[in-house]
Amino acid sequence: MKMRFVLAAFLVAGAMSLAMASSAGNGGSKDAPKDTAAAAAPAGQSDSQAAQKENMHLEGERRFRSNCARCHAAPPKFPARMMATIVRHMRVRAAITDQDMHLILYYMTE
Amino acid sequence: MMCRFVWWPRMVAKAGLLGLFIVFSLAVQAQDDGFKAVPILTGSTAYFTRVTAGQYQDAPSVSPLLLLPLGDKWLVEAKGSYSDTFSKNAQGDYSGTISYGMAYGQIDYIANRYMTLVAGRFTTPFNIYGERLAPNWVRALQTGPLTSPVTSGSALGGMVRGGFPTSDSLNLTYALYFSSNNTHHLLATDRSTGGRIGFFLPHQRLEIGASFQQVLQADRPHSSGIFFEWQSDRAPVTVRSEYARSSGTKGSGYWIESVYRLSQISALRRLELVGRGEQFFAASNLSAATIKKLGALGKDTNEADFGMNYYLRSDVRASASYGRQFVLGKNANLWTIGMTYRFVMPMLPQGGAQ
Numbered sequence: 001m002k003m004r005f006v007l008a009a010f011l012v013a014g015a016m017s018l019a020m021a022s023s024a025g026n027g028g029s030k031d032a033p034k035d036t037a038a039a040a041a042p043a044g045q046s047d048s049q050a051a052q053k054e055n056m057h058l059e060g061e062r063r064f065r066s067n068c069a070r071c072h073a074a075p076p077k078f079p080a081r082m083m084a085t086i087v088r089h090m091r092v093r094a095a096i097t098d099q100d101m102h103l104i105l106y107y108m109t110e
Numbered sequence: 111m112m113c114r115f116v117w118w119p120r121m122v123a124k125a126g127l128l129g130l131f132i133v134f135s136l137a138v139q140a141q142d143d144g145f146k147a148v149p150i151l152t153g154s155t156a157y158f159t160r161v162t163a164g165q166y167q168d169a170p171s172v173s174p175l176l177l178l179p180l181g182d183k184w185l186v187e188a189k190g191s192y193s194d195t196f197s198k199n200a201q202g203d204y205s206g207t208i209s210y211g212m213a214y215g216q217i218d219y220i221a222n223r224y225m226t227l228v229a230g231r232f233t234t235p236f237n238i239y240g241e242r243l244a245p246n247w248v249r250a251l252q253t254g255p256l257t258s259p260v261t262s263g264s265a266l267g268g269m270v271r272g273g274f275p276t277s278d279s280l281n282l283t284y285a286l287y288f289s290s291n292n293t294h295h296l297l298a299t300d301r302s303t304g305g306r307i308g309f310f311l312p313h314q315r316l317e318i319g320a321s322f323q324q325v326l327q328a329d330r331p332h333s334s335g336i337f338f339e340w341q342s343d344r345a346p347v348t349v350r351s352e353y354a355r356s357s358g359t360k361g362s363g364y365w366i367e368s369v370y371r372l373s374q375i376s377a378l379r380r381l382e383l384v385g386r387g388e389q390f391f392a393a394s395n396l397s398a399a400t401i402k403k404l405g406a407l408g409k410d411t412n413e414a415d416f417g418m419n420y421y422l423r424s425d426v427r428a429s430a431s432y433g434r435q436f437v438l439g440k441n442a443n444l445w446t447i448g449m450t451y452r453f454v455m456p457m458l459p460q461g462g463a464q
Contacts, residue, residue: 063312065315065341066312066315066341067312069341070315070317070339070341070348071242071243071248072247072248073421073424073427074424075424075425075452075454076424076425078454079456080145081145081146081147081148081456082148082150082454082456083145084144084145084146084147084148084179085147085148085149085150085177085179085185086150086152086177086454088147088177088179088185088220089177089185089187091220091226092185092187092218092220092226092228092271093241093242094241094242094273095271095272095273095283095284095285095308096273097223097273097274097275097281098223098274099223099275100281105144105145109145
């Protein structure tokens with residue numbers, strides 16, 4: 001019985017460690033909105049910071065409408081630190097993707 | 111053999127908790143330098159008057175939700191509920207029934223962009239109503255679908271879930287869980303396992319998916335379901351539906367709901383119209399006593415509901431609805447009127463200021 005328990009604990013811990021290593025290896029999630037915005041930005045405009053921000057705004061709004069507005073009305077824009085908690089909660093509850101979460105957070109806090 | 115079979119889920123649950131504890135100290139070091147999330151208290155309060163087949167009921171309720179972020183990858187969530195349902199008795203006096211409980215109390219670890227690990231008591235990931243639409247400030251109609259006993263429930267154990275894009279036009283979402291048996295009168299759960307998979311097309315705003323659940327105790331019933339949700343890009347209309355089937359005593363059924371926000375008419379832009387139709391098929395193996403106890407859920411039932419929601423603010427909503435329930439020998443009118451308020455407040459002295 002004990003051997004099984006220890007084995008199971010190590011398996012779970014190993015799986016989680018692998019997941020964490022994978023997380024560290026992907027460069028962190030903070031880069032996701034930049035990558036997405038850069039990829040979505042029209043060619044020739046990626047140097048423009050204003051264009052990038054505008055692009056992120058539009059993309060964030062689009063992601064907000066497709067993910068959040070399906071179920072509930074748009075909330076007011078809370079302070080950024082509160083919004084970060086709310087978006088993390090909704091990421092888990094509604095299975096929002098990492099990219100969508102960062103773009104929605106950008107849109108709701110800009 | 112039986113003893114080993116019963117102990118195995120407990121061992122896995124303990125192993126899961128130990129695993130979470132082991133990685134916790136490592137995870138808190140992996141801080142992101144984005145916004146520092148703050149603990150918040152959110153939730154909703156509501157007051158509704160319901161008239162079911164001529165029987166008046168008033169039901170004030172509050173459902174607080176504490177969100178406690180730890181570092182950039184952890185989140186502790188705890189949601190409670192308290193309600194008092196009171197009505198006039200035959201003597202004209204008001205008598206009430208208080209109910210309270212914990213909807214969920216879970217710890218989430220965002221392992222990477224593909225996977226989130228959840229441990230504790232959580233809402234069973236079956237179709238979409240229980241997890242996403244059940245809060246009274248979210249649901250478009252205050253009367254829940256007749257399939258709620260099949261699709262809504264709680265689990266105590268562990269879950270792996272996530273959502274990630276497989277291409278520019280398709281997101282895949284999934285959830286797999288196991289639950290242990292808990293006989294506490296407020297936190298009872300079944301030993302069960304199951305999951306859900308969903309395919310979300312963001313450009314079409316369409317999500318379709320399927321769920322499965324297998325109870326691993328007593329009569330070992332299983333449930334399966336499918337769902338879809340679609341929001342038009344051209345008009346503020348949402349259509350959603352669920353179908354659920356259970357091999358046990360909970361029955362089977364489906365519902366389809368449409369929500370139309372009159373945002374294109376400036377004078378009515380705060381108004382939302384809702385309609386829902388549903389059909390419920392009671393389990394065929396119910397005893398006479400169980401049928402009597404279950405009421406409408408003990409017999410085949412059809413129901414149509416219409417309602418409206420008026421948003422005084424984004425967080426304050428007045429709602430009213432009318433429904434007609436068709437049950438063999440006992441049709442009934444269902445009226446509901448009331449208000450919901452969703453609150454959000456930071457839990458630190460600095461508040462949400464940056």
